[in-house]
Amino acid sequence: MHMLLTALGLVVAITAHADEDNDVLYQVSTIDALLSGVYDSVATVGSVTEHGDFGLGTFTALDGELILLDRIVYRAAVDGTVNVMPASTGTPFMAVTRFEPDQVLGVPTAQDYTAFQRWLEDKLPSHNIFYAVQVDGVFSGITYRSVPSQGKPYAPLGEVIAREQAVFEQKDIDGTLIGFWCPDFSEGVNVPGFHLHFLSADRRHGGHVLDFNVLQATVGIDETNGWDIKLPMVADYLDADLSSDRSAELHAVEQGKGAAAAESDRGDHGAVMDGECPGHPKRQIRMD
Numbered sequence: 001m002h003m004l005l006t007a008l009g010l011v012v013a014i015t016a017h018a019d020e021d022n023d024v025l026y027q028v029s030t031i032d033a034l035l036s037g038v039y040d041s042v043a044t045v046g047s048v049t050e051h052g053d054f055g056l057g058t059f060t061a062l063d064g065e066l067i068l069l070d071r072i073v074y075r076a077a078v079d080g081t082v083n084v085m086p087a088s089t090g091t092p093f094m095a096v097t098r099f100e101p102d103q104v105l106g107v108p109t110a111q112d113y114t115a116f117q118r119w120l121e122d123k124l125p126s127h128n129i130f131y132a133v134q135v136d137g138v139f140s141g142i143t144y145r146s147v148p149s150q151g152k153p154y155a156p157l158g159e160v161i162a163r164e165q166a167v168f169e170q171k172d173i174d175g176t177l178i179g180f181w182c183p184d185f186s187e188g189v190n191v192p193g194f195h196l197h198f199l200s201a202d203r204r205h206g207g208h209v210l211d212f213n214v215l216q217a218t219v220g221i222d223e224t225n226g227w228d229i230k231l232p233m234v235a236d237y238l239d240a241d242l243s244s245d246r247s248a249e250l251h252a253v254e255q256g257k258g259a260a261a262a263e264s265d266r267g268d269h270g271a272v273m274d275g276e277c278p279g280h281p282k283r284q285i286r287m288d
């Protein structure tokens with residue numbers, strides 16, 4: 001009996017350990033480093049996917065939106081194309097986990113992104129851990145963006161979004177939203193609240209989600225209580241000034257408004273952009 005209990009105990013311990021390992025958000029670099037223009041490669045996507053099969057990020061020089069789904073790394077490029085990328089491709093920021101949903105919920109129909117966020121935040125068991133979030137379904141409409149490759153010296157992300165993001169709209173499309181909900185205390189390191197990327201079911205369309213309307217969908221949430229951050233030992237990161245509060249900039253960037261909107265949101269022109277006025281955001285709306 002004692003032997004049996006010991007054996008059972010061992011099995012339980014091994015299982016618990018395995019779960020713990022899988023419930024880790026692993027990321028390279030920080031969101032504030034990306035906001036400040038640290039776009040050099042800090043890791044290969046192949047080295048990051050050793051830590052997860054599901055996640056998001058971007059590529060070296062900010063060359064498109066990164067989507068990791070079922071171990072495959074996709075690039076949603078600024079021209080609207082989606083391609084599978086090799087393991088040797090570089091990334092300046094990427095966040096991944098091993099996706100094993102703890103709950104799957106039906107999403108109320110006709111929700112837009114704002115209503116969805118409110119609805120799902122209410123359902124999260126706690127606001128003090130991380131969640132991987134996967135939404136599968138049909139969208140009556142979805143708006144997402146991508147960004148073009150940048151040359152040096154790199155401009156801050158808010159400026160790039162304001163000047164150069166391409167915004168895409170699709171109607172009645174099947175697809176998956178891939179991303180995370182992070183707690184408020186992750187500010188500066190990851191994105192507090194929801195950060196979702198889109199990949200269509202036919203793998204031909206994708207990008208950083210700005211808005212959507214759900215026709216029919218389920219959402220899987222994976223409770224994630226580990227957080228493993230790899231800070232890059234590259235000059236681009238090590239020499240960056242990461243001392244300022246970039247939360248207003250992040251808010252604007254996540255919503256696709258960019259630097260000009262961040263300034264007007266704050267009502268203090270110059271604080272975000274160091275005195276340089278980037279003008280009004282230009283948006284290219286594309287539909288296909």
Ligand SMILES: [Zn+2]
Binds near residue numbers: 056065196197208209
């Ligand atoms: Zn994104």
